[in-house]
Amino acid sequence: MSDVKKLFVKTYGCQMNVYDSERMAEAMGADGYVETDTPDDADMILLNTCHIREKAAEKVYSELGRYRKLKADKPDLKIGVAGCVAQAEGEEIMRRQPLVDLVVGPQSYHRLPEMAAKAGHGVKQIDTEFPEEDKFDHLPRGPKARRAPAAFLTVQEGCDKFCAFCVVPYTRGAEVSRPAERLMAEARDLVERGVVEVTLLGQNVNAYMGPEGWTLAKLIREMAKIDGLERIRFTTSHPNDMDDDLIAAHGEVEKLMPYLHLPVQSGSDKVLKAMNRKHTAEHYLRLLERIREARPDIAMSGDFIVGFPGEDETDFEDTLALCREVKYAQAYSFKYSARPGTPAADRAHVDESVKADRLARLQEMLNQHQYEFQASMVGKTLPVLLEKPGREAGQMVGKSPYLQAVHVDADPADVGKIVQAKIVKSQKNSLSGVVV
Numbered sequence: 281m282s283d284v285k286k287l288f289v290k291t292y293g294c295q296m297n298v299y300d301s302e303r304m305a306e307a308m309g310a311d312g313y314v315e316t317d318t319p320d321d322a323d324m325i326l327l328n329t330c331h332i333r334e335k336a337a338e339k340v341y342s343e344l345g346r347y348r349k350l351k352a353d354k355p356d357l358k359i360g361v362a363g364c365v366a367q368a369e370g371e372e373i374m375r376r377q378p379l380v381d382l383v384v385g386p387q388s389y390h391r392l393p394e395m396a397a398k399a400g401h402g403v404k405q406i407d408t409e410f411p412e413e414d415k416f417d418h419l420p421r422g423p424k425a426r427r428a429p430a431a432f433l434t435v436q437e438g439c440d441k442f443c444a445f446c447v448v449p450y451t452r453g454a455e456v457s458r459p460a461e462r463l464m465a466e467a468r469d470l471v472e473r474g475v476v477e478v479t480l481l482g483q484n485v486n487a488y489m490g491p492e493g494w495t496l497a498k499l500i501r502e503m504a505k506i507d508g509l510e511r512i513r514f515t516t517s518h519p520n521d522m523d524d525d526l527i528a529a530h531g532e533v534e535k536l537m538p539y540l541h542l543p544v545q546s547g548s549d550k551v552l553k554a555m556n557r558k559h560t561a562e563h564y565l566r567l568l569e570r571i572r573e574a575r576p577d578i579a580m581s582g583d584f585i586v587g588f589p590g591e592d593e594t595d596f597e598d599t600l601a602l603c604r605e606v607k608y609a610q611a612y613s614f615k616y617s618a619r620p621g622t623p624a625a626d627r628a629h630v631d632e633s634v635k636a637d638r639l640a641r642l643q644e645m646l647n648q649h650q651y652e653f654q655a656s657m658v659g660k661t662l663p664v665l666l667e668k669p670g671r672e673a674g675q676m677v678g679k680s681p682y683l684q685a686v687h688v689d690a691d692p693a694d695v696g697k698i699v700q701a702k703i704v705k706s707q708k709n710s711l712s713g714v715v716v
């Protein structure tokens with residue numbers, strides 16, 4: 281097949297979806313599709329969706345509604361839904377929105393090209409199975425195209441934790457780790473394509489357990505030996521899977537960046553128990569102490585849910601107290617959203633207005649800490665990985681070790697280089713520096 285078709289992919293949700301979207305686009309590329317950045321001229325539209333909160337899932341249907349006219353004008357247009365809404369809702373999606381030609385769950389992406397070829401003109405395709413094989417093994421690889429300096433690499437998928445609020449164990453299935461030797465090969469391949477920073481991804485990335493007994497710490501230590509790979513990160517971790525070796529790695533592996541996303545969700549032991557988190561606030565704080573002993577400058581990041589069923593004002597104040605103690609460099613916070621099929625969904629809910637009030641108070645504190653962390657960088661000289669051109673001519677945007685965006689004056693040809701930049705100004709979401 282030689283005629284070029286255009287594929288528009290829109291990605292919602294977490295970084296694992298970003299990684300999956302790249303793989304799906306590559307696989308469709310082998311079938312003659314090139315990517316386009318607008319749905320208007322696409323021959324196929326693929327939404328890679330997120331089911332984590334109600335709002336995220338509903339966005340998909342409003343987006344699909346916008347394609348009605350496109351499909352009327354171009355009956356050959358194929359519309360697909362992938363990702364966690366696909367897994368959670370299956371055929372229901374086609375019932376609710378008949379424009380949809382195919383629905384493919386996160387573990388079935390290797391079947392996408394075949395499904396896309398069959399779908400359309402009233403022929404529907406659906407696959408939401410959890411097959412035994414590694415979906416990435418069966419996705420065709422594209423040619424060795426040049427890549428941006430920072431890349432994601434999925435090492436583990438799924439979750440066995442079953443937090444009472446969360447859909448991930450249902451949409452992504454049980455924890456599965458990819459074989460270490462494949463990951464090493466993929467990391468080397470990325471470096472050959474110009475990648476200098478790799479972020480290892482997993483819903484529970486620190487529970488990684490390679491079939492050969494490799495832990496995440498071992499994987500990081502081995503990847504650090506790859507010449508040309510300068511920075512390693514990983515996300516997202518569960519507090520109960522931070523083992524001693526992984527903590528030690530933060531002090532020993534120079535290429536491992538001093539930034540850790542370690543969600544706690546709440547500072548109240550009563551709420552943590554109701555959430556089925558299987559750790560206490562104290563356990564989390566002591567863990568942090570050990571991590572900071574290994575790497576004193578580590579920037580902490582976290583996730584919070586406010587208004588979980590049963591959370592009262594005292595519980596919420598425990599969350600504020602925990603934040604005051606940790607001083608997160610960066611954090612995400614959400615109002616609890618009931619998800620069908622999860623244990624907490626049927627419990628008595630906290631009032632919407634109370635949730636909104638708590639979220640505002642929590643975010644005020646988190647913002648203040650983030651602001652202070654950013655401001656503490658002024659005057660320091662940081663290594664900055666130059667990633668892409670900035671808004672103004674002659675400007676580049678890069679990343680500090682602490683995952684901050686840094687604007688510097690630099691030559692666009694220097695993309696992928698790590699420069700030393702003296703920080704001269706801080707904003708909430710970025711820094712400005714001068715290359716020294």
Ligand code: SAH
Pocket residue numbers: 332333445446447448482483484516517518543545583584585614615616617618619
């Ligand atoms: N695997 C990761 C993150 C999963 S989802 C972890 O365990 O930390 C990302 C974040 O979304 C969660 O950390 C949680 O804070 C939030 N989240 C998940 N389910 C939610 C729900 N039902 N309502 C509100 N926030 C939710």
Ligand code: SF4
Pocket residue numbers: 439440441442443446447448449483484518
């Ligand atoms: Fe969801 Fe909890 Fe698993 Fe994270 S650890 S993905 S919050 S069930």
Ligand code: F3S
Pocket residue numbers: 292293294295296297329330331332363364447448451452483
């Ligand atoms: Fe969303 Fe699925 Fe990721 S629910 S957060 S896209 S694992």
